[in-house]
Amino acid sequence: MRDVASRAGVSIATVSRFINDPETLSPDMRARVEDAVRALGYIRHGAARALSMRRSHAIGAIIPTVDNPTRASKVAALQKHCRENGYNVLLALSEYDLDLELQQCRNLVEAGADGLMLEGGLHHPELYELLESRNIVFVNTIVYDPASPYPNIGFDNRGMARRLAEHLLDLGHTEFGVISGPRGSNDRARERVEGVHRALAKKGLPLPAERVVERPYRVAEGRLGLKTLMELPSPPTAVICGNDVLAFGAILEAQALGYDVPGDVSIAGFDDLDWASQLPPGLTTIALPAPKVGLLAARYLLETLAGKAMPHATEVEVRLIRRGSTGPAPKRG
Amino acid sequence: MRDVASRAGVSIATVSRFINDPETLSPDMRARVEDAVRALGYIRHGAARALSMRRSHAIGAIIPTVDNPTRASKVAALQKHCRENGYNVLLALSEYDLDLELQQCRNLVEAGADGLMLEGGLHHPELYELLESRNIVFVNTIVYDPASPYPNIGFDNRGMARRLAEHLLDLGHTEFGVISGPRGSNDRARERVEGVHRALAKKGLPLPAERVVERPYRVAEGRLGLKTLMELPSPPTAVICGNDVLAFGAILEAQALGYDVPGDVSIAGFDDLDWASQLPPGLTTIALPAPKVGLLAARYLLETLAGKAMPHATEVEVRLIRRGSTGPAPKRG
């Protein structure tokens, strides 16, 4: 910057102004500085700026893993909106581990992240402490919970699971099974199971523990899950899966075992991945507009940083998409 | 840091030493500083450190999109290894657009990225200039090319496409089709098509232009691609797809059109995604160990930054996985 200044024959303050707010310069100055900047290929030193401004212009994103397209699209949308507003995105992975998540959070704080996008509402208590003591703005995503003390943007996981269950109840099903993702430190997974539970409870139907199997989010695991359920003394006629990947496996396994989908068993998931409409018989699922969550999260963070008051909790609407994988309950045999 | 120093009754230099190299402190000092650090919950200010050290401890990753699990796993591996060595990862998306990629690169330079992981070997010429003029270490990934002037880590895209083609040639196929991803500014896609081309040429077989269709990487597009190929006056008996997603669509469409896979048409892809082994009849594909690329890229960047000489180009081996979607060529009717 000193070089630019001396080449243009101005002070470094003028160069700084040219970079940040060219309007305040006289046209003459502006032209001179511009030439110098261009000639020298000057690029502002971000760390120095961050130090001076006490703002790094970086947003941290901590997600469990990156192998799910829905989640990936959320991060992509965040990145895009941040970038368009002069913010960079620091990516960190928590692997569904609250301690690791806390560690990653510390790293991002050290890196100077001005804001943080988290996933879910369940975090290490020290994480909240840390963020609040440093006044770092953050938002929980994928979850919508107006009652939470922490800002959040996302879906009503319980509600959408209930909707899926109700859809199947309407089709006459009474024997339900669930292939959930691991619920350990994943409140989204928990809430989805709970949503099913409640929908059934309202009709006086039980959801016995053995009808809920927990499996990692992989196709092969979805197969195993379905197999387990169908080997039960009384197998379910409707299976709700923690996401489309598990549902994919469930459908394949059902077909492999000789069951007709949806004739013998209905199967549904969450996400509406690319192929959900393509795989016969078409997967009934809940479409989750994850990019919208990413965009809203970015907007929340940047606007809050800019001093604007933003809604504490905002719900992103989901859509139940009925396709061929769910149908009327089979007649009792 | 000043606070920590005064609370511990030492100089700030001592605190700095405690953070960076505790061994050099006397046990007494170490204990005192440690207490103070803990009591105050001190976390080092990354920007100040970056400014002082002229090193940000951040690695930038520019990838086209994030919606492909293979690519995602590469970034995840990069992130993990970087994190384990005290480096953060800045994520940027280029959307297969060289100009946007250059822009993102500038942003990352401004953010202070010490190193950069790029994808492919085809970039805006200014990008290379920029990186070299600033002495930013970088590495092209997913491509392996010892002849390239730029460091790279990845696969022999041409070679693996050839292997797939040879596998199909061995099965007696002579009528080939290709559903490629968009080749515009994607050298990986180009090389894969070229690999097929060469394998055929070696046997004196042509690959007419109308037998190569270009489609975005989506299942529905794969379907369209296959439909286009099968509607040709002389449809192919073997179809090589740009990746597994396209292959997924191709298989579904073939089955929907009443063709038997592999009886009437053999189909293969690249990636070996999670479900490639699950979807009947099982997808023949080339397994790409993308996490390994991410790890090696991280290692290359960090070691180079540490002053170690690293190999200019390193190939990551791929594996041809034969499954049910490829079989003997149908008898000529």
Added chain:
DNA sequence: ATTGTAAATGTAACCGTTTACAAATTACCA
């Protein structure tokens, strides 16, 4: 001319580290 005001530009302090160098302490040996 003189003065006042607004706009353009410059000066210099500050942001929070690291680290070369200086100073102080300790250890060791003759």
Added chain:
DNA sequence: TGGTAATTTGTAAACGGTTACATTTACAAT
């Protein structure tokens, strides 16, 4: 015991920007 070397700790100068404040300049109003 003094001297030297090795170890530990402190001092202060960068690092490269931003910005409050001071200064200069231009111009209008008196």
